[in-house]
Amino acid sequence: MQDEQSTRNIFINDPPPVSSLIWTVLEPGIAVLLLYVLHLAYGWPFGGVARAVVVFLLLTYPWLTRLRHGPTHTATEIVLHWLTVCLLLLLLLGYVTDGWEAFPPDLLITWGIAVPLTQWTLAKGVGAWMRHRAQTSPTRRPAVIVGANRMSLRVAEVLAKRAWEGRQLLGVFDDRSGDRVPESAHGYLLGKMDELPQFIDAHGVKDVFITLPLTSQPRIAGLMEALQNTTASLHFVPDIFGLSIIQGRLTDMGGVPVVGLLSSPFTGVNGLIKRASDLVLASLILLLISPVMLLVAVGVRLSSPGPVIFRQRRTGLDGEIIEVYKFRSMTVQENDDAVVQAKRGDARVTPFGAFIRRTSLDELPQFFNVLQGRMSIVGPRPHAVAHNQMYRSMVKAYMARHKVKPGITGWAQVNGLRGETDTLDKMARRVEYDLEYLRNWSLGLDLLIIFKTAKLMFFDRSAY
Numbered sequence: 001m002q003d004e005q006s007t008r009n010i011f012i013n014d015p016p017p018v019s020s021l022i023w024t025v026l027e028p029g030i031a032v033l034l035l036y037v038l039h040l041a042y043g044w045p046f047g048g049v050a051r052a053v054v055v056f057l058l059l060t061y062p063w064l065t066r067l068r069h070g071p072t073h074t075a076t077e078i079v080l081h082w083l084t085v086c087l088l089l090l091l092l093l094g095y096v097t098d099g100w101e102a103f104p105p106d107l108l109i110t111w112g113i114a115v116p117l118t119q120w121t122l123a124k125g126v127g128a129w130m131r132h133r134a135q136t137s138p139t140r141r142p143a144v145i146v147g148a149n150r151m152s153l154r155v156a157e158v159l160a161k162r163a164w165e166g167r168q169l170l171g172v173f174d175d176r177s178g179d180r181v182p183e184s185a186h187g188y189l190l191g192k193m194d195e196l197p198q199f200i201d202a203h204g205v206k207d208v209f210i211t212l213p214l215t216s217q218p219r220i221a222g223l224m225e226a227l228q229n230t231t232a233s234l235h236f237v238p239d240i241f242g243l244s245i246i247q248g249r250l251t252d253m254g255g256v257p258v259v260g261l262l263s264s265p266f267t268g269v270n271g272l273i274k275r276a277s278d279l280v281l282a283s284l285i286l287l288l289i290s291p292v293m294l295l296v297a298v299g300v301r302l303s304s305p306g307p308v309i310f311r312q313r314r315t316g317l318d319g320e321i322i323e324v325y326k327f328r329s330m331t332v333q334e335n336d337d338a339v340v341q342a343k344r345g346d347a348r349v350t351p352f353g354a355f356i357r358r359t360s361l362d363e364l365p366q367f368f369n370v371l372q373g374r375m376s377i378v379g380p381r382p383h384a385v386a387h388n389q390m391y392r393s394m395v396k397a398y399m400a401r402h403k404v405k406p407g408i409t410g411w412a413q414v415n416g417l418r419g420e421t422d423t424l425d426k427m428a429r430r431v432e433y434d435l436e437y438l439r440n441w442s443l444g445l446d447l448l449i450i451f452k453t454a455k456l457m458f459f460d461r462s463a464y
Contacts, residue, residue: 026122027081028061031115038114042107049102053089061085075120080444082116087447140168141206146193146223148174148185151211155237156188167207173199193223200230211237246400246438264403265441273443278377281450282370285377289364296361300327303352309365314382317405322374324382324406325365329353360457366408378446379407380434391427398427401434411437411445414452 039046145152171190266274316322330348356362369375380401412433
């Protein structure tokens with residue numbers, strides 16, 4: 001058995017692939033090159049502000065993209081990354097320093113359109129070249145999978161989609177008989193596990209992906225011992241599809257490898273980005289909508305007796321109770337253990353309240369909650385405490401949505417799940433969207449949700 005010292009460094013961080021590193025340089029490089037070329041084309045001096053933009057792009061673009069993708073990422077990802085960079089540039093050079101006055105408007109518009117188009121064209125071209133090179137290369141890496149199950153099928157799909165990496169799947173090894181193996185895996189079967197060492201030597205297998213379930217630990221240990229005398233690289237792929245994984249990651253805790261299965265996406269730098277964007281956007285939005293909020297406040301005051309602002313106890317980050325602000329839209333103020341959701345034609349809703357609920361104007365005071373740090377602009381909508389206690393035992397992974405601050409708007413809301421959740425199925429679907437947001441968060445996704453929310457405020461006629 002290995003001692004503590006010898007096991008401290010058995011896990012290391014996997015370096016990003018070369019393609020990802022190259023693209024991390026190319027992406028801002030394209031933006032810088034086009035900015036310089038357009039300055040030459042327009043006969044405009046490449047002054048100090050332009051040089052500041054270059055430094056900003058070179059320093060922040062790799063940080064924003066987080067080395068997450070190679071040259072196979074989609075047009076949507078490219079556009080969202082570029083919009084994120086443009087927003088930060090707008091805030092830094094436009095709002096803070098008025099630096100955009102140093103550029104001709106036509107140059108900026110051309111640059112804003114040309115950069116993502118050039119990035120996408122290059123990404124498609126490089127991706128096609130890499131796939132062709134991998135398929136025709138005589139040095140492809142033969143690979144096999146151990147264990148015929150749903151995880152092995154997923155690994156096979158991923159290897160097929162990432163053929164440009166050069167791996168060629170030969171098949172699957174499993175000790176079970178044909179009737180116990182999933183039918184979809186029959187065409188992949190090559191033999192029993194004890195035949196694998198000889199197969200590796202005979203076919204020059206470079207990679208072995210072990211997808212046996214965690215309950216097969218003795219078999220995994222025996223297989224590892226048998227394969228250590230081969231030259232193949234071994235990869236263990238645990239079957240965790242039955243779990244609701246959110247922001248899964250491998251971290252090092254004082255030399256101890258720890259696999260995170262359910263954690264917040266807003267840790268470290270991501271947390272700073274999220275909070276900074278909330279503060280900047282909430283401040284700007286409050287400045288812009290202050291006249292509207294004043295008019296709504298007067299309307300609420302004149303429409304029915306009672307306070308203008310309704311404070312409701314809701315569940316926030318990590319399950320803590322917070323007070324959420326809204327413009328009062330009802331004649332009652334339910335804030336106890338039994339809260340009845342508003343329904344279409346609800347008699348408790350005032351005529352003016354129906355209008356501000358339909359247009360989401362009743363939510364505007366929550367931007368003050370954002371400045372307080374209780375909420376975020378984008379995130380899972382906060383539910384009443386009473387509803388949380390009811391649904392946490394009825395909907396799978398319901399409380400996982402509280403790993404982040406609640407939001408004024410969210411991924412579920414822009415996908416048709418606004419308003420009342422009068423059935424268990426609707427609540428379950430809302431939670432699915434909330435968890436999908438946690439798994440796939442990016443600043444670009446937040447901006448997309450904000451844009452869609454603004455669109456819904458003016459064109460959605462189904463809200464009430």
